[in-house]
Amino acid sequence: MKKRNKTTAVLLVLVVAICGTVLAKSVYVSIKTARLRSGTSAFDKDVAKVKLGDKLSVKGTSERWIKVKTSDNKEGWIYDRQVSEKKPKDMDAFASKKGKVKFGGGGSHDASAAARGLSSGKYAKKNGYNISAVAAMENAKIDDDLLNQFLREGGLGEYEGGSK
């Protein structure tokens, strides 16, 4: 009888361990910024903002929404297309300061920011091309709030299915 109790205890520990492991599944934020919501709709209250590459612990799912927990213990729901199982491509290019990248793999910085624009500027000047048009393209940024509004009005992204 004692032996059976011991076996039961060991198996219970095993149950807890396995359940703990599977629940510790993680995902990465795969969009520049995303909002965690208090419920499973883009119209629910914001509870936290997360950014590209942040690792989130998965707590559960409901249709297109995933309940997650951030590293600083904030919990909320995120639209499932804003996360991926793998770390987003070229994240390393923004996080690391040296090394190189293979095609199709991650990326990294290999030179100082000062070198940027030098060769392309020289090339444009040599050939009489208009580099200022490219600079204007680069400077015309869309901020997150404007993009969010555009998505909301179109019923796109996390607003899929219509607006409230």
Added chain:
Amino acid sequence: MKKHLYITSILTAVFVVALSLTPQPAKSIDFGKLGDALKKGTKIVKAMSISYPAEREIGRAAAAQISSKFGIVNDPGLNQYVRLVGNAVAAYSDRPATEFCFAVLDSDDINAYAAPGGYIFITKGALKACKSEAELAGVLAHEIAHVTERHYVKSVQKFLIAQALVEITMEKLTKDFKLFNNLVEQITMNIITKGLSRKDEYESDQKGTEFATRVGYNPYGVRDFLQTLRKYSGVKGDKRSMFATHPALDKRVERVEKLIKKEKWDNPVRPTLTERYVSGTKFLKTK
């Protein structure tokens, strides 16, 4: 025997409980399966490497050539609308960290271009030919996919191998302007005149459809634009348009439709946003 049965029962229960508690992967994550399969094609160039900053610098020079060749449409509203659609697609692409930028080329050709590093162009002619925002999103998504899959960078692999170059860094490009110049010239020629391989175009059709669908657009945007190209492909002597450098349109349409059906991206029905497209491109009606 009883003991074995007891342990087996408990173990079965453990796995059933564990399985039921496992959060099911989100449906969107399944989109990655396609990407994984397509990435296998990159193995042939695994011996070479190029840094992202170097890729961006080459793309910047190519973008200077493209924008100078055609000119940029000077309408802030139109460019902003294209930027919004492009940014929405790029945000849900496989390279969300890349700073994509967009501009409308002052050309009546029906075409779009991508330069390495995230420089995307669409012609005025292509915008006139599109009928909905979903179609525009499809065209931009196709071009974004050329960047995410680094097609133009890979297109110079023979040149790099011939030069015994296996590693391109910003440092190397800054020191060796002749190398930089040659790379930009080759890549720009591939972008504007030579085009990419059939395999790369198929891949961009598929990835582009996937990206646009992720954002929530109707998945038939890429297909619709291919059909638009097919409609115009009967125009004799037109060698400047997209169909001059792209593989058989019928085959591409068929492949995209097959993919959408297979992945069930057409259910539920997603918006084409036709009215918003008409409003966003109203500038073109005056031209």
